[in-house]
Amino acid sequence: MTYLYAAYAATWLIHIAYLGWMAMRYRRLQREIPQLRKDR
Amino acid sequence: MKRLFPIFGVLTLILLSFALYEALIGAPTEQTMGEVQRIFYYHVPSAWTAFLLFLINFGASVVYLIRRNPKADAVAAVTAEVGVIFCSVVLVTGPIWARPVWGIWWTWDMRLTLTLVLWLIYVSYLMLRRFSTSSQTPLIAAVLSVFGALDVPLVYFSIWYFRTQHPSPVIGRGGSLDPRMWHVLLINWAAFLCFAFLVCWSRYRLERLQREVEETQALEALLEQRGVR
Numbered sequence: 001m002t003y004l005y006a007a008y009a010a011t012w013l014i015h016i017a018y019l020g021w022m023a024m025r026y027r028r029l030q031r032e033i034p035q036l037r038k039d040r
Numbered sequence: 041m042k043r044l045f046p047i048f049g050v051l052t053l054i055l056l057s058f059a060l061y062e063a064l065i066g067a068p069t070e071q072t073m074g075e076v077q078r079i080f081y082y083h084v085p086s087a088w089t090a091f092l093l094f095l096i097n098f099g100a101s102v103v104y105l106i107r108r109n110p111k112a113d114a115v116a117a118v119t120a121e122v123g124v125i126f127c128s129v130v131l132v133t134g135p136i137w138a139r140p141v142w143g144i145w146w147t148w149d150m151r152l153t154l155t156l157v158l159w160l161i162y163v164s165y166l167m168l169r170r171f172s173t174s175s176q177t178p179l180i181a182a183v184l185s186v187f188g189a190l191d192v193p194l195v196y197f198s199i200w201y202f203r204t205q206h207p208s209p210v211i212g213r214g215g216s217l218d219p220r221m222w223h224v225l226l227i228n229w230a231a232f233l234c235f236a237f238l239v240c241w242s243r244y245r246l247e248r249l250q251r252e253v254e255e256t257q258a259l260e261a262l263l264e265q266r267g268v269r
Contacts, residue, residue, distance in 0.1 A: 007079040007136040011129050018125050036256050
């Protein structure tokens, strides 16, 4: 049972880590956009 | 399309929860391997989803090579990245399943090695896109993708043509899976497909936004260099 739960947990850890990384990139871009508009 | 996103997100979450329930409780216990066989309901749909994403990446790359369409290039970049994530799940859940069943985490047999090679090809594809500064990067990446996609059928059919430790295919060539297990497998695959679609959708929007920011920054730098501003 330990292996089963480890596999399921690992699957969602990978997906959640990727979603977190995407959210981080999105927030960084959102911060850059007003700066670019100001520079214009 | 933007308004549909939360609705589709909630539906996917419900489907994923139902698929998880079916995989852990609804599906019958396999007689030889016992409970650990339930890893199958995450391992196989993840592999099929990764293959599908790599095939879409191949199609988008061919379209880019023919038409030089930036949207096709963006689709190729997105599907390769999400495909690598699903392929990573396959490479992680496989050894966790192999350890209690085969007694080893890993063996260099044809199916496993080719899957690792597939993962490495697409990781190098993403590295190329990330670190190359050449204006030809999308073109080189598209060519690499066309060659990389050749590994997908090799991985899939390796268990048909080579003697391997990996179990036989569940589709074709006399694959015999209990109908209730088939049912749970298909529910999980449908759930993973919906989830992959949502992730690709979000990633595509992010890619477009990132390209817009990069283009604006490049334009700003060019104007500054020419002393226009």
